[in-house]
Amino acid sequence: MSGPAAGTAVAATTTDVVCLGESMVTFLPSQPGRLADVPSFGRGIGGAESNVACALAAAGHRAAWVGRVGADGFGDHLVETIASYGVDTSAVRRDPVRPTGIYFRTATDRGTDTHEVAYYRAGSAASAMSPANVPYEELFAGRVLHLSGITAALSGDCLALLRELTAARPGRPLVSFDVNHRPHLWRGGDADASVLLELARRADLVFVGEDEAEEAWGIVGAEAIRAAVPEPAVLVVKRGSAGATVFASGLRPGARSSIAGGAECAPDARSTEGGGAESAGARSSSAGGAELVDTVTHVPALHVDVVAAVGAGDAFAAGFLSATLRGLPVRDRVRHGHLMAAAVLTVPGDLTEPPARDHADRLVALDDDAWGRLRLGPGWTAADRASEEVRTP
Numbered sequence: 001m002s003g004p005a006a007g008t009a010v011a012a013t014t015t016d017v018v019c020l021g022e023s024m025v026t027f028l029p030s031q032p033g034r035l036a037d038v039p040s041f042g043r044g045i046g047g048a049e050s051n052v053a054c055a056l057a058a059a060g061h062r063a064a065w066v067g068r069v070g071a072d073g074f075g076d077h078l079v080e081t082i083a084s085y086g087v088d089t090s091a092v093r094r095d096p097v098r099p100t101g102i103y104f105r106t107a108t109d110r111g112t113d114t115h116e117v118a119y120y121r122a123g124s125a126a127s128a129m130s131p132a133n134v135p136y137e138e139l140f141a142g143r144v145l146h147l148s149g150i151t152a153a154l155s156g157d158c159l160a161l162l163r164e165l166t167a168a169r170p171g172r173p174l175v176s177f178d179v180n181h182r183p184h185l186w187r188g189g190d191a192d193a194s195v196l197l198e199l200a201r202r203a204d205l206v207f208v209g210e211d212e213a214e215e216a217w218g219i220v221g222a223e224a225i226r227a228a229v230p231e232p233a234v235l236v237v238k239r240g241s242a243g244a245t246v247f248a249s250g251l252r253p254g255a256r257s258s259i260a261g262g263a264e265c266a267p268d269a270r271s272t273e274g275g276g277a278e279s280a281g282a283r284s285s286s287a288g289g290a291e292l293v294d295t296v297t298h299v300p301a302l303h304v305d306v307v308a309a310v311g312a313g314d315a316f317a318a319g320f321l322s323a324t325l326r327g328l329p330v331r332d333r334v335r336h337g338h339l340m341a342a343a344v345l346t347v348p349g350d351l352t353e354p355p356a357r358d359h360a361d362r363l364v365a366l367d368d369d370a371w372g373r374l375r376l377g378p379g380w381t382a383a384d385r386a387s388e389e390v391r392t393p
Contacts, residue, residue, distance in 0.1 A: 015088065059357065222239070
């Protein structure tokens with residue numbers, strides 16, 4: 001049967017976040033340089049949604065990853081490694097015919113001209129995910145369902161699946177959607193990146209970078225992005241070194257959207273106290289013409305001594321979701337996102353141990369001046385006291 005049964009509802013929630021998407025075995029270079037010149041590679045794992053699941057589990061949340069891998073050694077490695085972070089992988093499906101995807105990359109920043117990635121994912125097991133073969137009961141068993149635009153680009157069936165999962169229906173968990181525009185995945189396909197805008201508008205919480213919104217949709221600036229994506233209760237616009245801007249809405253006079261189980265998605269006015277530039281503005285919703293009020297919060301980025309600029313977006317999403325699950329104010333959600341991203345930016349791979357919760361909470365509680373002076377480098381997550389990291393750049 002295609003899709004969940006009408007009126008599907010979850011009787012009891014035992015998982016905080018369920019993440020669906022492709023994970024691949026990644027080969028990391030032993031030294032900088034062109035792929036043609038790198039003599040050897042180390043094996044790791046990579047996948048936007050599984051990265052989020054691993055980071056959330058490492059931070060103490062109940063996370064599950066749902067995907068499809070080949071019945072091969074690489075599939076074994078993926079499932080075993082992701083499970084080692086404490087992630088529930090019981091709903092992962094094995095494909096007896098299609099292989100697990102793999103890729104090789106250089107050590108340079110993805111945003112530079114010298115960055116190279118060689119993907120071997122065409123016809124992968126994950127590309128065969130469809131509305132007919134995913135475990136809906138497990139997907140809808142969490143407080144949050146986290147998806148990304150990468151999945152939509154893998155195949156027509158994968159796009160149909162994301163449309164199914166983002167469709168409004170009773171019992172649907174809060175849907176978190178990271179746009180994750182990857183231009184190379186859309187070349188030569190039946191659809192194009194404009195479908196990412198459609199999917200974003202159907203979600204409850206959306207993460208999108210200013211750069212990818214411009215590249216995928218031709219939309220420039222945070223306010224213009226919000227105008228194009230008015231439906232989500234929370235829109236997080238990532239602005240690189242400039243930080244992040246969050247648009248959080250509620251019906252007048254302060255109605256709230258909540259995650260099943262209690263954590264609020266759209267916070268009230270208290271959420272922006274204690275730091276960050278903020279403002280409010282009204283807009284009309286597409287549902288019944290009700291007036292929605294956005295609280296806009298901007299939180300500066302951290303100064304980070306970057307080792308490798310990969311995996312930061314996934315880590316940011318995990319930090320923001322973690323703080324959302326804890327019911328923290330918007331400013332603190334963004335700061336936790338920045339800290340999770342900083343943890344990954346200061347290691348070579350896509351995943352790392354996050355800072356201890358009390359350590360991160362102390363850093364998040366810093367006043368604006370101290371936050372602005374904070375500089376984080378390799379090894380900072382192991383420090384015993386927050387004050388050790390507070391130094392001027």
